[in-house]
Amino acid sequence: MTEASKMLTPRDHREAQKWLNRMLEDPERYRRGLTRWIARKPAREACYMRLVKTIERADGSAQMLPSRRPQRWSSLYRLLEPKSIAAVAVVVLAASLTVGITRSGGNSATPWLVSSAAARTVWKTRVGEVRTEHLADGTAILLDTDTIATLDTVSGQRVIEIEHGRARFTVPAGAAGSLVVRAAGFMVSPVGRVFDVSYRGTVKIQPIEGALEVRKADDREAALALNPGEIVSLAHGQTLPRSATVARASEQQWVDGVKSFDNVPIREIIAEANSYSDRRLELADASLGDRRLFAEINIRDIEMVAEAISGFLDLDIDRSHTNQLILVPHK
Secondary structure, three states: OOHHHHHOOHHHHHHHHHHHHHHHHOHHHHHHHHHHHHHHOOOHHHHHHHHHHHHHHHHHHHOOOOOOOOOOOHHHHHOOOOOOHHHHHHHHHHHHHHHHHHHOOOOOOHHHHHHHHOOOEEEEOOOOOOEEEEOOOOOEEEEOOOOEEEEEEEOOEEEEEEEEEEEEEEOOOOOHHHEEEEEOOEEEEEOOOEEEEEEEOEEEEEEEEOOEEEEEOOOOOOOEEEOOOEEEEEOOOOOOOOOOEEOOHHHHHHHOOEEEEEEEEHHHHHHHHHOOOOOEEEEOOHHHHHOEEEEEEEOOOHHHHHHHHHHHHOOEEEOOOOOEEEEEOOO
16 A cells, blocks of 8 residues: 555545546536645545546447447436446446547547646645746746645636745736736736735735736626735635735745845744744744844744844743744743
């Protein structure tokens, strides 16, 4: 048994069967949800692909049998909730005797099932990892620590969804019109060249060079215009505010690691530093997190952050705990 299979639960297998049925019914409708489901636990991809391979084998057997009068086959798998891979094969075999094969151009069921799910690009960074991905048109996407993002192309438009984390987009001239960035039900249409989108509990959107238009994904009419120097923070499902707020200089400095914090609550600095490290920085007295700090710190270096905050608050650093740095009063 592989490590990946050990990570899977009976619920994962049941959900894989349900996603397969949805993809059989309407791949364009369900492909985004399938990719999100796999991104949350990468081991699920192998589970889903085993079911797809079962379809391929069933399809091959079906092509050797006499053809039958076409019928509406979507009802076949709606009538049966598969309890095992074998059950899925029965459903697919029945379907492939009708119009299932013709949907894939007369070859195999696999291409249209896989292309709708697996042709999407999923990017994922580990804790502490920051890296850049590039699109064919020259667009650069800098992915921050602990980020999951997906790329899809629909009718020539590139749709990038921030599932979790943060990214900076640098878009070459002339390419902005075909790019849309989404996060938690909000949609960003770039007019300019450089902008940040993050989703960690709340959505934050900030243009760096050039303007942006922000909309709710289900409302293509109302839009909020953002200009460089502004930022908007949005909770999932909330309506768009009438205006943005002024962005702190440190908001856009994460790309270099060294940030100039100007009157920023210490708890916010600690939270950001912890997002880059497996070692956790904590305050023994949580109330000290409300104190505000003026400092220039490499936010990706947890030791440097601990030294800066401990010096400012006149505290010691307790390193006696595994993977923890605790700021405590002098002994």
